Amino acid sequence: MLIRHRFIYALILFSSIVCQVVADEADVDPELEQQLDHYIELTQTDFNAGLELIEQLTASSLNISALQSRARLLGYLVTNTYHAEDFEQSEQLLQQLLQIAELTDDPNTLSEIYATELELLLFDLKLDQAIIKLERLESKLAQATEPRILYFSHNVIGRVYKTDGQYSEALQHFIKALDALELTDDKNSPVRLRRQAFLNFNIATAHAEL
Known part of the structure; x- marks a missing residue:
């Protein structure tokens, strides 16, 4: 499980370096929001399926220009790594999340x-x-x-x-x-x-x- 976390969050760290473009700061991505709602439902019934979904969303959607949806996804990743007891990674992800706060007044x-x-x-x-x-x-x-x-x-x-x-x-x-x-x-x-x-x-x- 920890190996899966490290693979995903290495991808996150890489993607945060490559993509710094920001569009409408108050925008949301309806499709991602729907998927994140589904993820929350899955965590109550099938944790492994929820983990697979969040992995897919990390790979496909972490660099979307909609800051509100990106912050929500990244927030879930922060708490996921914390509960997986990967505290160093959780802190690094939190710092990325706080960087988004510098890009918006929403x-x-x-x-x-x-x-x-x-x-x-x-x-x-x-x-x-x-x-x-x-x-x-x-x-x-x-x-x-x-x-x-x-x-x-x-x-x-x-x-x-x-x-x-x-x-x-x-x-x-x-x-x-x-x-x-x-x-x-x-x-x-x-x-x-x-x-x-x-x-x-x-x-x-x-x-x-x-």
């Missing part, structure tokens, strides 16, 4: 990037650093409009506040994440139901702590 794209960075800090238990970076994410998130990104970002912020014992703030963001989840189209998908259950649990525990 609040949706920036929220996804900063939320991914914040989630990794949370995984690493670097709570002090996560707290410092919260304001940057929250300022961009106030202008974001994409329900999936609103859900993801508010969820991450809520978990940071909860870990820090700031339960009132955590509760507000978990509720906002739940509201964003209600705006998504996948009403009956297993992924949405799991996310909803996760948020309801966190809302209940935040209420209990308060």
Whole structure:
């Protein structure tokens, strides 16, 4: 498994050197977005099939000009390598993701990037650093409009506040994440139901702590 990861991410590092062209910074690629939605569904039912799909998308779509979709793909790769315990590669990919942030002012794209960075800090238990970076994410998130990104970002912020014992703030963001989840189209998908259950649990525990 680790060999597969190293092969894919060597390709990523190579492709990041060859392609530096950026088009419309707020653009998305509908076909890639659909494939990434499918990838998320697969990770719940067939992990190996999900891994194969993300490999294909890495090879075919990592250099697309649509920055928002590229950031989403790269964000998934960052967390994948982290969970595969290839922490060095995960950090390198995160730096590539943060480079995209320098190319755009789009609040949706920036929220996804900063939320991914914040989630990794949370995984690493670097709570002090996560707290410092919260304001940057929250300022961009106030202008974001994409329900999936609103859900993801508010969820991450809520978990940071909860870990820090700031339960009132955590509760507000978990509720906002739940509201964003209600705006998504996948009403009956297993992924949405799991996310909803996760948020309801966190809302209940935040209420209990308060």
